[in-house]
Amino acid sequence: MATTSSVGNSTSNSGVNQALQSGSASAADLQSNFLKMLVTQMTNQDPLNPMDNSQLTSQLAQISTVSGLQTMNETMTQLLTQTAAGRAMDSAALIGKTVMVPGSEVSVAGGVPGKIGVDVPTTADSVIVQVLDDKGNVVRTIDMKGQKAGVHDVAWDGKNDAGNLVADGDYAFKVTATADGKDVSPIALIYGKVQAISGDSTGVLVDLGDGKTANVDDVRRIS
Structure with missing residues (x-):
């Protein structure tokens, strides 16, 4: 067979x-x-x-x-x-609107600083904002005391710790927040006016001008 x-x-x-x-x-x-x-x-x-x-x-x-x-x-x-x-x-629909997005740079022009803010993920008993010059030196410390969870504006009048107006230019700022001594990972926020909408592999982006963009999902506030 x-x-x-x-x-x-x-x-x-x-x-x-x-x-x-x-x-x-x-x-x-x-x-x-x-x-x-x-x-x-x-x-x-x-x-x-x-x-x-x-x-x-x-x-x-x-x-x-x-x-x-x-x-x-x-x-x-x-x-x-x-x-x-x-x-x-x-x-x-966001074009022309002012939005608050994650960022840590702020400019001062004519003695007037740009608006900044902070997103506190959970209620904190201490929130501190430090403004730094281009050399990394702290020029102003803002004690916001305790804050509830949420988005908050930071009141900075453009002055340093000595009460004098800082020079016009670009500054950075950082935020620390703690609850019972533990870091709650706050997020520094900046304001910007939406110039255009674009997109890439990460999703839809809002163009704030001067090369600044942010994912539309990161927008914390619209005004």
Whole structure:
């Protein structure tokens, strides 16, 4: 009796598993390749030890899963693209508005400083703001005492600790906040006027001019 070569279940399974892991083939390609392997397997199976129904069912279920997952992935990608486009259009309403976003730079012009703020994630019994010059020296310390959780404006009149107006220019500021002696990770905030809306891989961005941008999800206040 002539012998026949056996194409085992592992061969077909391996091909499907590799396709699942690489994600390089389309659902149609996977189905075509799978059917070719299955026909070859059934044609060359040992007639004395044919593939049982459970093997066939298992392999058909695998290719069905691959096809279903790829279709679902394509649908999700389309939905995400449409959602991103919709968010960008909705965010266009922010153009011309003043927003408060994370940042730690503030400018002084004509003796008047830009508006700054702080986001306190949880109620703190101590909130301290320090304004620094371009050399990193502290020119003003503002004690905001205890503050409840939320977004707060920082009142800085543009003066240093000696009560004199600081020179016009760019400054930085940092915020520390504690509750029972433990840091509560406050976030320094700046104000800016939205000039345009754009987007990148991180999402929708608000353009505040002078090269400053922020993710629209980081906007803490709109006025």
